[in-house]
Amino acid sequence: MSALSIRNVWMEYTGQIVLERINLEIESGAFVAIVGPSGCGKTTFLRLLLGQERPTRGSIMLDGAPMPDEPGPDRGVVFQRYSVFPHLTVLGNVLLGAELAAAPLLGRLFGAPRRRAIDAARALLAEVGLAESEQKYPAQLSGGMQQRLALAQALICKPRVLLLDEPFGALDPGIRSEIHTLMRRLWRERGVTIVMVTHDLREAFFLGTRVVVLDRLRNRPEERQRYGATITQNIEVHRRRTPDADLESGRDDPARMDPTRRDDPVRQN
Amino acid sequence: MRRLINIQPGWLRWPLALLPFVLLALLYGIGATLRHAENPDDKVLPPLVAMVSAVERTALTPDKRTGEYVFWSDTGASLQRLAIGIGGAVAIALVFGLAIGLLPMVNALLAPLTTVLSMIPPMALLPILFIIFGLGELSKVVLIVVGVAPCLVRDLALAVGKLPREQIVKAQTLGASTWQVLLRIALPQALPRLIESLRLALGPAFLFLISAEAISAENGLGYRIFLVRRYLAMDVILPYVAWITLLAYLMDTALASISRRVFRWAHGAGHQG
Numbered sequence: 156m157s158a159l160s161i162r163n164v165w166m167e168y169t170g171q172i173v174l175e176r177i178n179l180e181i182e183s184g185a186f187v188a189i190v191g192p193s194g195c196g197k198t199t200f201l202r203l204l205l206g207q208e209r210p211t212r213g214s215i216m217l218d219g220a221p222m223p224d225e226p227g228p229d230r231g232v233v234f235q236r237y238s239v240f241p242h243l244t245v246l247g248n249v250l251l252g253a254e255l256a257a258a259p260l261l262g263r264l265f266g267a268p269r270r271r272a273i274d275a276a277r278a279l280l281a282e283v284g285l286a287e288s289e290q291k292y293p294a295q296l297s298g299g300m301q302q303r304l305a306l307a308q309a310l311i312c313k314p315r316v317l318l319l320d321e322p323f324g325a326l327d328p329g330i331r332s333e334i335h336t337l338m339r340r341l342w343r344e345r346g347v348t349i350v351m352v353t354h355d356l357r358e359a360f361f362l363g364t365r366v367v368v369l370d371r372l373r374n375r376p377e378e379r380q381r382y383g384a385t386i387t388q389n390i391e392v393h394r395r396r397t398p399d400a401d402l403e404s405g406r407d408d409p410a411r412m413d414p415t416r417r418d419d420p421v422r423q424n
Numbered sequence: 425m426r427r428l429i430n431i432q433p434g435w436l437r438w439p440l441a442l443l444p445f446v447l448l449a450l451l452y453g454i455g456a457t458l459r460h461a462e463n464p465d466d467k468v469l470p471p472l473v474a475m476v477s478a479v480e481r482t483a484l485t486p487d488k489r490t491g492e493y494v495f496w497s498d499t500g501a502s503l504q505r506l507a508i509g510i511g512g513a514v515a516i517a518l519v520f521g522l523a524i525g526l527l528p529m530v531n532a533l534l535a536p537l538t539t540v541l542s543m544i545p546p547m548a549l550l551p552i553l554f555i556i557f558g559l560g561e562l563s564k565v566v567l568i569v570v571g572v573a574p575c576l577v578r579d580l581a582l583a584v585g586k587l588p589r590e591q592i593v594k595a596q597t598l599g600a601s602t603w604q605v606l607l608r609i610a611l612p613q614a615l616p617r618l619i620e621s622l623r624l625a626l627g628p629a630f631l632f633l634i635s636a637e638a639i640s641a642e643n644g645l646g647y648r649i650f651l652v653r654r655y656l657a658m659d660v661i662l663p664y665v666a667w668i669t670l671l672a673y674l675m676d677t678a679l680a681s682i683s684r685r686v687f688r689w690a691h692g693a694g695h696q697g
Binding site for chain 2: 205207225226227228230231232234236237238241242243251252254255256259260261262263292294308309312314
Protein backbone atom coordinates (compact mmCIF):
# COMPACT_ATOMS: atom_id res chain seq x y z
CA MET A 156 0.00 0.00 0.00
CA SER A 157 1.37 3.37 -0.88
CA ALA A 158 1.54 6.15 1.65
CA LEU A 159 0.98 8.91 -0.85
CA SER A 160 -0.85 8.62 -4.09
CA ILE A 161 -0.87 11.63 -6.36
CA ARG A 162 -3.36 11.25 -9.20
CA ASN A 163 -3.38 13.53 -12.22
CA VAL A 164 -2.71 16.68 -10.23
CA TRP A 165 -2.75 20.08 -11.94
CA MET A 166 -1.88 23.34 -10.31
CA GLU A 167 -2.89 26.59 -11.90
CA TYR A 168 -2.63 30.17 -10.67
CA THR A 169 -4.78 32.69 -12.54
CA GLY A 170 -4.01 31.56 -16.06
CA GLN A 171 -0.51 30.31 -15.31
CA ILE A 172 -0.20 26.54 -15.27
CA VAL A 173 2.53 25.55 -12.84
CA LEU A 174 2.16 21.79 -12.59
CA GLU A 175 0.36 19.43 -14.93
CA ARG A 176 -0.38 15.72 -15.14
CA ILE A 177 1.46 14.83 -11.97
CA ASN A 178 1.05 11.13 -11.23
CA LEU A 179 3.15 9.64 -8.50
CA GLU A 180 2.84 6.71 -6.15
CA ILE A 181 5.02 6.93 -3.08
CA GLU A 182 5.22 3.72 -1.11
CA SER A 183 5.27 3.73 2.64
CA GLY A 184 8.75 4.23 4.04
CA ALA A 185 10.18 5.60 0.81
CA PHE A 186 12.58 8.52 0.65
CA VAL A 187 11.65 10.51 -2.44
CA ALA A 188 13.90 13.32 -3.58
CA ILE A 189 12.36 15.86 -5.93
CA VAL A 190 14.77 17.75 -8.13
CA GLY A 191 14.39 20.14 -11.03
CA PRO A 192 15.46 23.55 -12.25
CA SER A 193 14.61 26.68 -10.26
CA GLY A 194 11.06 27.89 -10.63
CA CYS A 195 9.69 24.61 -11.98
CA GLY A 196 7.20 24.19 -9.16
CA LYS A 197 9.07 21.92 -6.76
CA THR A 198 8.05 23.96 -3.77
CA THR A 199 4.50 24.30 -5.09
CA PHE A 200 4.36 20.52 -5.26
CA LEU A 201 5.50 20.25 -1.65
CA ARG A 202 2.91 22.81 -0.61
CA LEU A 203 0.25 20.62 -2.18
CA LEU A 204 1.45 17.65 -0.16
CA LEU A 205 1.50 19.82 2.91
CA GLY A 206 -2.09 20.89 2.37
CA GLN A 207 -1.04 24.52 2.31
CA GLU A 208 -2.60 24.74 -1.17
CA ARG A 209 -5.24 22.75 -2.99
CA PRO A 210 -4.64 21.26 -6.42
CA THR A 211 -6.72 22.84 -9.19
CA ARG A 212 -7.45 19.36 -10.55
CA GLY A 213 -6.72 15.83 -9.44
CA SER A 214 -6.46 14.29 -6.01
CA ILE A 215 -3.90 13.40 -3.41
CA MET A 216 -4.52 10.39 -1.20
CA LEU A 217 -2.76 9.75 2.08
CA ASP A 218 -2.89 6.06 3.10
CA GLY A 219 -5.88 5.57 0.84
CA ALA A 220 -7.95 8.46 2.20
CA PRO A 221 -8.23 11.89 0.58
CA MET A 222 -5.71 14.20 2.16
CA PRO A 223 -7.06 16.95 4.41
CA ASP A 224 -6.68 20.32 2.70
CA GLU A 225 -4.92 21.99 5.57
CA PRO A 226 -1.66 21.19 7.32
CA GLY A 227 -1.97 18.67 10.13
CA PRO A 228 0.08 16.51 12.47
CA ASP A 229 0.11 13.55 10.06
CA ARG A 230 2.54 15.48 7.85
CA GLY A 231 5.63 17.00 9.42
CA VAL A 232 7.69 19.63 7.67
CA VAL A 233 11.13 21.20 7.74
CA PHE A 234 11.64 24.37 5.73
CA GLN A 235 14.91 25.89 4.69
CA ARG A 236 14.30 28.79 7.09
CA TYR A 237 11.86 29.80 9.84
CA SER A 238 11.26 26.20 10.80
CA VAL A 239 11.80 26.65 14.51
CA PHE A 240 10.19 29.11 16.86
CA PRO A 241 12.56 31.90 17.95
CA HIS A 242 10.71 32.52 21.22
CA LEU A 243 11.12 28.97 22.52
CA THR A 244 14.25 27.30 23.80
CA VAL A 245 15.57 24.22 22.04
CA LEU A 246 13.76 22.03 24.56
CA GLY A 247 10.62 24.17 24.29
CA ASN A 248 10.64 23.80 20.53
CA VAL A 249 10.74 20.01 20.71
CA LEU A 250 8.27 19.94 23.57
CA LEU A 251 5.74 22.00 21.65
CA GLY A 252 4.29 19.14 19.57
CA ALA A 253 3.63 17.02 22.64
CA GLU A 254 2.16 19.95 24.53
CA LEU A 255 -0.19 20.94 21.72
CA ALA A 256 -1.48 17.40 21.38
CA ALA A 257 -2.09 16.86 25.07
CA ALA A 258 -3.38 20.27 26.17
CA PRO A 259 -5.91 21.65 23.69
CA LEU A 260 -6.86 24.61 25.87
CA LEU A 261 -3.59 25.91 27.33
CA GLY A 262 -1.09 24.32 24.96
CA ARG A 263 1.10 23.65 27.99
CA LEU A 264 1.76 20.67 30.21
CA PHE A 265 2.37 20.69 33.94
CA GLY A 266 3.59 18.21 36.54
CA ALA A 267 4.12 14.56 35.70
CA PRO A 268 2.88 14.67 32.07
CA ARG A 269 5.29 17.53 31.46
CA ARG A 270 8.19 15.58 32.94
CA ARG A 271 7.36 12.60 30.74
CA ALA A 272 7.22 14.83 27.67
CA ILE A 273 10.55 16.40 28.64
CA ASP A 274 12.14 12.95 28.91
CA ALA A 275 10.91 12.05 25.43
CA ALA A 276 12.09 15.39 24.04
CA ARG A 277 15.51 14.98 25.65
CA ALA A 278 15.91 11.52 24.15
CA LEU A 279 15.17 12.91 20.72
CA LEU A 280 17.48 15.88 21.24
CA ALA A 281 20.27 13.50 22.21
CA GLU A 282 19.61 11.56 19.04
CA VAL A 283 20.10 14.63 16.85
CA GLY A 284 23.09 15.77 18.89
CA LEU A 285 21.59 18.79 20.64
CA ALA A 286 21.55 17.47 24.20
CA GLU A 287 23.94 20.15 25.44
CA SER A 288 22.00 23.03 23.91
CA GLU A 289 18.54 22.42 25.30
CA GLN A 290 18.32 25.74 27.13
CA LYS A 291 19.54 27.83 24.20
CA TYR A 292 17.34 29.86 21.91
CA PRO A 293 17.43 29.12 18.16
CA ALA A 294 19.20 32.41 17.45
CA GLN A 295 22.15 31.08 19.46
CA LEU A 296 22.43 27.98 17.27
CA SER A 297 24.28 27.57 13.99
CA GLY A 298 22.33 26.89 10.82
CA GLY A 299 23.06 23.16 10.96
CA MET A 300 21.97 22.91 14.58
CA GLN A 301 18.77 24.79 13.81
CA GLN A 302 17.92 22.25 11.11
CA ARG A 303 18.66 19.36 13.47
CA LEU A 304 16.31 21.01 15.93
CA ALA A 305 13.67 21.39 13.23
CA LEU A 306 13.99 17.67 12.45
CA ALA A 307 13.62 16.70 16.11
CA GLN A 308 10.67 19.06 16.47
CA ALA A 309 8.90 17.52 13.48
CA LEU A 310 9.67 13.93 14.45
CA ILE A 311 8.31 14.14 17.99
CA CYS A 312 4.80 14.21 16.53
CA LYS A 313 5.51 10.91 14.75
CA PRO A 314 4.22 12.12 11.38
CA ARG A 315 3.38 9.56 8.69
CA VAL A 316 5.02 11.70 6.07
CA LEU A 317 7.90 14.09 6.56
CA LEU A 318 8.20 16.88 3.99
CA LEU A 319 11.51 18.66 3.57
CA ASP A 320 11.79 21.86 1.54
CA GLU A 321 15.47 22.31 0.67
CA PRO A 322 16.25 21.73 4.33
CA PHE A 323 20.02 21.65 3.93
CA GLY A 324 20.35 24.15 1.09
CA ALA A 325 21.75 26.93 3.26
CA LEU A 326 24.37 24.81 5.04
CA ASP A 327 28.01 24.59 4.14
CA PRO A 328 29.27 21.30 2.69
CA GLY A 329 30.90 19.78 5.79
CA ILE A 330 27.86 20.37 7.98
CA ARG A 331 25.66 19.19 5.17
CA SER A 332 27.21 15.76 4.86
CA GLU A 333 27.04 15.37 8.63
CA ILE A 334 23.36 16.11 8.66
CA HIS A 335 22.83 13.80 5.67
CA THR A 336 24.13 10.92 7.71
CA LEU A 337 21.85 11.88 10.57
CA MET A 338 18.91 12.24 8.20
CA ARG A 339 19.45 8.77 6.81
CA ARG A 340 19.73 7.24 10.22
CA LEU A 341 16.54 8.91 11.44
CA TRP A 342 14.67 7.86 8.31
CA ARG A 343 15.81 4.26 8.69
CA GLU A 344 15.07 4.03 12.41
CA ARG A 345 11.66 5.62 12.27
CA GLY A 346 10.39 4.21 9.00
CA VAL A 347 8.81 7.53 8.12
CA THR A 348 7.97 8.33 4.50
CA ILE A 349 10.01 11.31 3.36
CA VAL A 350 9.53 13.67 0.44
CA MET A 351 12.41 16.08 0.03
CA VAL A 352 12.72 18.96 -2.41
CA THR A 353 16.31 19.79 -3.25
CA HIS A 354 18.36 21.31 -6.03
CA ASP A 355 21.42 19.29 -5.10
CA LEU A 356 21.56 16.18 -7.28
CA ARG A 357 24.25 14.58 -5.19
CA GLU A 358 22.11 14.97 -2.10
CA ALA A 359 19.10 13.59 -3.96
CA PHE A 360 20.88 10.42 -4.98
CA PHE A 361 22.69 9.98 -1.69
CA LEU A 362 19.53 10.16 0.42
CA GLY A 363 16.70 9.16 -1.87
CA THR A 364 15.35 5.73 -2.66
CA ARG A 365 13.67 7.39 -5.60
CA VAL A 366 14.59 10.56 -7.42
CA VAL A 367 11.79 12.37 -9.22
CA VAL A 368 12.64 15.06 -11.74
CA LEU A 369 10.18 17.87 -12.36
CA ASP A 370 10.67 19.88 -15.52
CA ARG A 371 8.83 21.85 -18.15
CA LEU A 372 8.65 19.95 -21.38
CA ARG A 373 7.71 23.06 -23.31
CA ASN A 374 9.70 26.05 -22.29
CA ARG A 375 9.42 28.55 -25.16
CA PRO A 376 8.34 32.00 -23.90
CA GLU A 377 4.94 31.79 -25.62
CA GLU A 378 4.32 28.35 -24.15
CA ARG A 379 5.26 29.15 -20.59
CA GLN A 380 1.82 30.34 -19.47
CA ARG A 381 -0.06 27.31 -20.72
CA TYR A 382 2.32 24.44 -20.06
CA GLY A 383 3.40 23.54 -16.56
CA ALA A 384 6.11 21.28 -15.25
CA THR A 385 5.53 17.59 -15.01
CA ILE A 386 7.43 14.52 -13.91
CA THR A 387 10.02 13.84 -16.58
CA GLN A 388 12.06 11.19 -14.78
CA ASN A 389 11.25 8.84 -11.97
CA ILE A 390 14.42 7.01 -11.07
CA GLU A 391 14.63 4.27 -8.54
CA VAL A 392 17.91 4.40 -6.72
CA HIS A 393 19.45 0.96 -6.23
CA ARG A 394 21.61 1.29 -3.26
CA ARG A 395 24.54 -0.92 -2.60
CA ARG A 396 24.44 -2.50 0.80
CA THR A 397 27.99 -1.58 1.72
CA PRO A 398 27.64 2.15 2.41
CA ASP A 399 25.59 1.20 5.44
CA ALA A 400 28.78 0.02 7.05
CA ASP A 401 29.78 3.55 7.91
CA LEU A 402 26.58 4.00 9.85
CA GLU A 403 27.26 1.18 12.23
CA SER A 404 29.44 3.30 14.47
CA GLY A 405 26.18 4.91 15.55
CA ARG A 406 28.03 8.17 15.73
CA ASP A 407 26.98 11.28 13.96
CA ASP A 408 30.27 11.79 12.19
CA PRO A 409 30.62 13.13 8.69
CA ALA A 410 30.05 10.70 5.85
CA ARG A 411 33.34 9.22 4.68
CA MET A 412 34.37 10.36 1.27
CA ASP A 413 36.91 7.59 0.49
CA PRO A 414 37.30 6.40 -3.09
CA THR A 415 35.80 2.97 -2.35
CA ARG A 416 32.44 4.62 -2.16
CA ARG A 417 32.46 5.20 -5.87
CA ASP A 418 30.18 2.96 -7.80
CA ASP A 419 33.04 1.04 -9.38
CA PRO A 420 32.18 -2.11 -11.28
CA VAL A 421 34.82 -4.13 -9.45
CA ARG A 422 34.95 -4.08 -5.71
CA GLN A 423 36.99 -5.93 -3.20
CA ASN A 424 35.58 -6.46 0.22
CA MET B 425 41.92 62.95 10.60
CA ARG B 426 39.33 60.22 11.08
CA ARG B 427 35.88 60.66 9.70
CA LEU B 428 33.26 61.89 12.13
CA ILE B 429 31.15 58.77 11.57
CA ASN B 430 33.97 56.64 12.98
CA ILE B 431 34.65 58.54 16.19
CA GLN B 432 33.17 56.76 19.21
CA PRO B 433 32.42 58.57 22.49
CA GLY B 434 34.09 55.93 24.72
CA TRP B 435 34.46 57.19 28.31
CA LEU B 436 32.98 60.52 27.21
CA ARG B 437 29.53 58.94 26.87
CA TRP B 438 28.26 59.94 30.32
CA PRO B 439 29.79 63.41 30.46
CA LEU B 440 28.39 64.08 26.99
CA ALA B 441 24.92 62.90 28.01
CA LEU B 442 24.98 65.12 31.11
CA LEU B 443 26.35 68.17 29.36
CA PRO B 444 23.09 69.45 27.77
CA PHE B 445 21.23 68.98 31.06
CA VAL B 446 23.85 70.96 32.95
CA LEU B 447 23.84 73.68 30.31
CA LEU B 448 20.05 73.97 30.42
CA ALA B 449 20.08 74.20 34.24
CA LEU B 450 22.84 76.78 34.08
CA LEU B 451 20.96 78.83 31.50
CA TYR B 452 17.85 78.72 33.67
CA GLY B 453 19.80 79.70 36.77
CA ILE B 454 21.35 82.72 35.05
CA GLY B 455 17.97 83.81 33.64
CA ALA B 456 16.24 83.43 37.01
CA THR B 457 18.97 85.37 38.84
CA LEU B 458 18.91 88.19 36.31
CA ARG B 459 15.14 88.53 36.42
CA HIS B 460 15.10 88.26 40.19
CA ALA B 461 17.69 91.05 40.49
CA GLU B 462 15.52 93.28 38.33
CA ASN B 463 12.23 92.44 40.03
CA PRO B 464 12.22 90.52 43.34
CA ASP B 465 8.55 89.57 42.78
CA ASP B 466 9.17 88.00 39.37
CA LYS B 467 7.06 84.87 38.90
CA VAL B 468 8.03 83.74 35.39
CA LEU B 469 11.43 82.26 36.20
CA PRO B 470 11.26 81.38 39.91
CA PRO B 471 14.60 80.53 41.55
CA LEU B 472 15.24 77.00 42.73
CA VAL B 473 14.50 77.99 46.34
CA ALA B 474 10.97 79.04 45.38
CA MET B 475 10.36 75.74 43.60
CA VAL B 476 11.65 73.74 46.57
CA SER B 477 9.35 75.59 48.92
CA ALA B 478 6.44 75.06 46.49
CA VAL B 479 7.14 71.31 46.49
CA GLU B 480 7.35 71.42 50.28
CA ARG B 481 4.03 73.18 50.40
CA THR B 482 2.24 70.77 48.09
CA ALA B 483 3.98 67.50 48.86
CA LEU B 484 4.94 67.65 52.53
CA THR B 485 2.26 69.74 54.21
CA PRO B 486 -1.39 68.70 54.32
CA ASP B 487 -3.85 70.96 52.59
CA LYS B 488 -5.61 73.24 55.12
CA ARG B 489 -9.05 72.60 53.70
CA THR B 490 -9.01 68.89 52.83
CA GLY B 491 -6.11 67.59 54.89
CA GLU B 492 -4.68 65.90 51.79
CA TYR B 493 -1.18 66.15 50.47
CA VAL B 494 -2.07 67.81 47.17
CA PHE B 495 1.01 66.69 45.25
CA TRP B 496 0.52 63.03 46.11
CA SER B 497 -3.24 62.96 45.70
CA ASP B 498 -2.79 64.60 42.27
CA THR B 499 -0.18 62.01 41.34
CA GLY B 500 -2.38 59.17 42.60
CA ALA B 501 -5.43 60.37 40.69
CA SER B 502 -3.49 60.87 37.46
CA LEU B 503 -1.67 57.55 37.66
CA GLN B 504 -4.91 55.74 38.34
CA ARG B 505 -6.53 57.25 35.22
CA LEU B 506 -3.44 56.51 33.21
CA ALA B 507 -3.24 52.91 34.42
CA ILE B 508 -6.89 52.15 33.71
CA GLY B 509 -6.71 53.87 30.33
CA ILE B 510 -3.54 52.09 29.22
CA GLY B 511 -4.80 48.81 30.66
CA GLY B 512 -7.96 49.12 28.61
CA ALA B 513 -6.03 50.02 25.49
CA VAL B 514 -3.68 47.03 25.94
CA ALA B 515 -6.61 44.66 26.47
CA ILE B 516 -8.27 45.94 23.29
CA ALA B 517 -4.98 45.72 21.40
CA LEU B 518 -4.40 42.12 22.48
CA VAL B 519 -7.86 40.94 21.47
CA PHE B 520 -8.24 42.85 18.22
CA GLY B 521 -4.59 43.09 17.22
CA LEU B 522 -4.04 39.34 17.48
CA ALA B 523 -7.33 38.52 15.76
CA ILE B 524 -6.73 40.96 12.90
CA GLY B 525 -3.16 39.84 12.44
CA LEU B 526 -3.79 36.11 12.58
CA LEU B 527 -7.27 35.49 11.18
CA PRO B 528 -7.78 36.46 7.52
CA MET B 529 -11.55 36.75 7.97
CA VAL B 530 -11.26 39.15 10.92
CA ASN B 531 -8.59 41.03 9.01
CA ALA B 532 -10.95 41.54 6.09
CA LEU B 533 -13.70 42.61 8.47
CA LEU B 534 -11.86 44.94 10.84
CA ALA B 535 -8.53 46.09 9.39
CA PRO B 536 -9.99 48.91 7.24
CA LEU B 537 -12.19 50.05 10.14
CA THR B 538 -9.19 50.18 12.48
CA THR B 539 -7.24 52.22 9.96
CA VAL B 540 -10.07 54.73 9.64
CA LEU B 541 -10.64 54.90 13.40
CA SER B 542 -6.97 55.54 14.07
CA MET B 543 -7.16 58.63 11.85
CA ILE B 544 -9.75 60.35 14.07
CA PRO B 545 -8.03 62.98 16.21
CA PRO B 546 -8.92 61.79 19.73
CA MET B 547 -9.09 65.33 21.09
CA ALA B 548 -11.90 66.04 18.64
CA LEU B 549 -13.83 63.26 20.34
CA LEU B 550 -13.41 64.70 23.82
CA PRO B 551 -16.61 66.82 23.71
CA ILE B 552 -18.52 63.74 22.55
CA LEU B 553 -17.03 61.71 25.41
CA PHE B 554 -17.98 64.43 27.90
CA ILE B 555 -21.54 64.42 26.53
CA ILE B 556 -21.88 60.63 26.57
CA PHE B 557 -19.93 59.72 29.71
CA GLY B 558 -20.34 62.93 31.68
CA LEU B 559 -17.53 64.93 33.21
CA GLY B 560 -16.42 62.20 35.63
CA GLU B 561 -13.55 59.76 35.58
CA LEU B 562 -14.94 57.62 32.79
CA SER B 563 -14.60 60.17 30.01
CA LYS B 564 -10.94 60.83 30.86
CA VAL B 565 -10.11 57.14 30.89
CA VAL B 566 -12.01 56.58 27.66
CA LEU B 567 -10.09 59.41 26.02
CA ILE B 568 -6.81 57.66 26.81
CA VAL B 569 -8.18 54.36 25.52
CA VAL B 570 -9.52 55.95 22.34
CA GLY B 571 -6.29 57.82 21.81
CA VAL B 572 -3.89 54.96 22.37
CA ALA B 573 -5.72 51.75 21.41
CA PRO B 574 -5.97 52.17 17.59
CA CYS B 575 -2.21 52.55 17.19
CA LEU B 576 -1.53 49.59 19.47
CA VAL B 577 -4.06 47.46 17.59
CA ARG B 578 -2.59 48.34 14.21
CA ASP B 579 0.96 47.82 15.34
CA LEU B 580 0.20 44.47 16.92
CA ALA B 581 -1.79 43.31 13.89
CA LEU B 582 1.14 44.24 11.64
CA ALA B 583 3.61 42.43 13.87
CA VAL B 584 1.50 39.27 13.95
CA GLY B 585 0.87 39.50 10.21
CA LYS B 586 4.61 39.61 9.63
CA LEU B 587 5.24 36.28 11.34
CA PRO B 588 6.69 34.03 8.64
CA ARG B 589 4.02 31.90 6.99
CA GLU B 590 6.33 28.94 7.58
CA GLN B 591 5.89 29.28 11.33
CA ILE B 592 2.12 29.17 11.11
CA VAL B 593 2.24 26.13 8.83
CA LYS B 594 4.82 24.45 11.02
CA ALA B 595 2.67 24.94 14.10
CA GLN B 596 -0.24 23.29 12.31
CA THR B 597 1.91 20.30 11.38
CA LEU B 598 2.65 20.00 15.09
CA GLY B 599 -1.08 19.69 15.63
CA ALA B 600 -1.88 23.25 16.70
CA SER B 601 -5.45 24.51 16.52
CA THR B 602 -6.18 28.15 15.67
CA TRP B 603 -6.44 28.91 19.37
CA GLN B 604 -3.15 27.18 20.11
CA VAL B 605 -1.36 29.02 17.30
CA LEU B 606 -2.67 32.24 18.80
CA LEU B 607 -1.71 31.30 22.34
CA ARG B 608 1.66 29.63 21.83
CA ILE B 609 3.00 31.18 18.61
CA ALA B 610 1.44 34.56 17.90
CA LEU B 611 0.92 35.95 21.41
CA PRO B 612 4.41 35.32 22.83
CA GLN B 613 6.05 36.76 19.74
CA ALA B 614 3.71 39.76 19.74
CA LEU B 615 4.28 40.72 23.39
CA PRO B 616 7.75 42.27 23.01
CA ARG B 617 6.39 44.31 20.13
CA LEU B 618 3.39 45.34 22.25
CA ILE B 619 5.71 46.59 24.98
CA GLU B 620 7.74 48.42 22.39
CA SER B 621 4.74 50.23 20.96
CA LEU B 622 3.39 50.85 24.45
CA ARG B 623 6.62 52.70 25.24
CA LEU B 624 6.02 54.89 22.22
CA ALA B 625 2.38 55.36 23.24
CA LEU B 626 3.27 56.65 26.72
CA GLY B 627 3.77 60.15 25.32
CA PRO B 628 0.32 60.35 23.70
CA ALA B 629 -1.24 58.71 26.78
CA PHE B 630 0.12 61.47 29.02
CA LEU B 631 -0.96 64.07 26.46
CA PHE B 632 -4.55 62.87 26.57
CA LEU B 633 -4.48 62.54 30.35
CA ILE B 634 -3.27 66.10 30.93
CA SER B 635 -5.67 67.49 28.31
CA ALA B 636 -8.69 65.80 29.81
CA GLU B 637 -7.69 66.87 33.31
CA ALA B 638 -7.08 70.42 32.16
CA ILE B 639 -10.59 70.70 30.80
CA SER B 640 -12.55 69.00 33.50
CA ALA B 641 -11.36 67.51 36.78
CA GLU B 642 -11.19 68.09 40.52
CA ASN B 643 -7.69 66.75 40.97
CA GLY B 644 -4.79 65.36 38.99
CA LEU B 645 -1.43 66.62 37.77
CA GLY B 646 -2.88 68.28 34.66
CA TYR B 647 -5.70 69.83 36.66
CA ARG B 648 -3.22 71.37 39.13
CA ILE B 649 -0.99 72.84 36.44
CA PHE B 650 -3.88 74.51 34.68
CA LEU B 651 -5.39 75.67 37.98
CA VAL B 652 -2.29 77.45 39.29
CA ARG B 653 -1.60 78.90 35.83
CA ARG B 654 -4.19 81.53 36.77
CA TYR B 655 -1.84 82.83 39.47
CA LEU B 656 1.24 82.57 37.26
CA ALA B 657 2.55 80.05 39.80
CA MET B 658 5.55 78.88 37.81
CA ASP B 659 7.11 77.68 41.06
CA VAL B 660 4.43 74.95 41.16
CA ILE B 661 4.09 74.33 37.42
CA LEU B 662 7.76 73.65 36.76
CA PRO B 663 8.20 70.97 39.47
CA TYR B 664 4.94 69.37 38.30
CA VAL B 665 6.17 69.25 34.70
CA ALA B 666 9.49 67.81 35.85
CA TRP B 667 7.62 65.23 37.94
CA ILE B 668 5.40 64.20 35.02
CA THR B 669 8.47 63.88 32.82
CA LEU B 670 10.21 61.76 35.43
CA LEU B 671 7.17 59.49 35.80
CA ALA B 672 6.97 58.97 32.03
CA TYR B 673 10.71 58.33 31.84
CA LEU B 674 10.58 55.78 34.65
CA MET B 675 7.66 53.94 33.02
CA ASP B 676 9.54 53.82 29.75
CA THR B 677 12.67 52.47 31.42
CA ALA B 678 10.67 49.94 33.42
CA LEU B 679 8.93 48.65 30.29
CA ALA B 680 12.24 48.35 28.47
CA SER B 681 13.83 46.39 31.29
CA ILE B 682 10.80 44.12 31.69
CA SER B 683 10.97 43.32 28.00
CA ARG B 684 14.70 42.60 28.13
CA ARG B 685 14.26 40.36 31.14
CA VAL B 686 11.14 38.44 30.16
CA PHE B 687 11.70 38.22 26.40
CA ARG B 688 15.40 37.56 26.28
CA TRP B 689 15.06 35.88 22.89
CA ALA B 690 13.73 39.09 21.35
CA HIS B 691 16.72 41.17 22.37
CA GLY B 692 19.53 39.33 20.67
CA ALA B 693 20.04 35.99 22.35
CA GLY B 694 21.87 36.68 25.59
CA HIS B 695 24.33 33.91 26.28
CA GLN B 696 23.94 31.91 29.39
CA GLY B 697 25.91 29.21 31.13
